[in-house]
Amino acid sequence: MLLQENLINKFKGKCERDIRISACMMYGSFTKGEGDQYSDIEFYIFLKDKQVHDFKSSDWLMDVEPYDLLFFNEFGTEVVVFSNLIRGEFHFLSESDMDIIKSFKDTGVFPDTESMFIYDSTGKLKGYLDFLKGDGPERKTNDNVNFAFNNLVNAWLMGVNILKRGEYARALESLSYVQKYVLQLIRIRENNVERWLNATKNLEYDLSEEAYAEYVSITSKLDEEELYRTYSNALHVVEGLVLVLADYYQFDINLKFLKKLHLQLTNWS
Structure with a gap:
């Protein structure tokens, strides 16, 4: 098993155990069948609305896997470099912001939305991911x-x-x-x-x-x-x-x- 796949399983288990987490989805290479030993891991994690302000992503991430570096990049994405030098990108949002997933439709093609599903306690995530299915935006215009x-x-x-x-x-x-x-x-x-x-x-x-x-x-x-x-x-x-x-x-x-x-x-x- 790749180190990345092991990390993905760890984060899945963490989301399932943490009552503050409403839903979690993954994106990137491992959802497209292209992940390898050089790939990043990338997640959107949705928190219960009342938990957002007191939630510390730094503590949550460290509880899953030790890291050496954690920062926000120029796009506002939280980037973590784990101690094994695997790179991760994380977006921690409130459950009420889950409809942001619909905006992904304009960014490309999502051939396997089932692989993007990690955890959901709301019953909403699958519907949003289903919205991404099908052809992506027309580029040849x-x-x-x-x-x-x-x-x-x-x-x-x-x-x-x-x-x-x-x-x-x-x-x-x-x-x-x-x-x-x-x-x-x-x-x-x-x-x-x-x-x-x-x-x-x-x-x-x-x-x-x-x-x-x-x-x-x-x-x-x-x-x-x-x-x-x-x-x-x-x-x-x-x-x-x-x-x-x-x-x-x-x-x-x-x-x-x-x-x-x-x-x-x-x-x-």
Whole structure:
């Protein structure tokens, strides 16, 4: 049994024994059949409304498994690094907030909602999880394609301008946004959009060999010459995406506009 699976069982048992807990659900890799020895464990734990203010998550987590680090990340998620270096994400909410589960429908596909069910004393959790079943949101839309192209151009032009200024570290940071939107467009072209919000996940297996090579061509180390070459490569990849996607989607940019962007790199050799 994986260490993560052992922890999952421990938290399930803790929720079942603790009268303050109304319900618990899991999300992430282990609910999608993708969990392995490198995966996190991730939970939503719903408390009885009267217990929320006096509940100390730090004590509750330590009672299940020793940890070395506990903090809130930039998204407001409580992150714990257990002493065995397994990473966990926890959301402790009141029972009256359980309808937040419905908002997950817009984030992707949930192929096995039964595996998300951990514990419930309210009789409500299964209904909320059933709501998540079926197809996820439509990603292959004109709006999504146009949004990705426009934000790609914005990140590309900003990156090139600060690259010319000599801010190489910042240009590398901007390149990450170029990569994000290029990859979303590649996934649309490849008809592989299940991981739209986390587009690099499982990339080595999701994309064709040719598409993966395109992505590799727009990665760079912190080096002036390589950054210029990578930004140039990005434009060529974008041109190819425009040529293919224009037959299926409506968007603002075109090849004539991209030629103007190429001029921004004419002094680089």
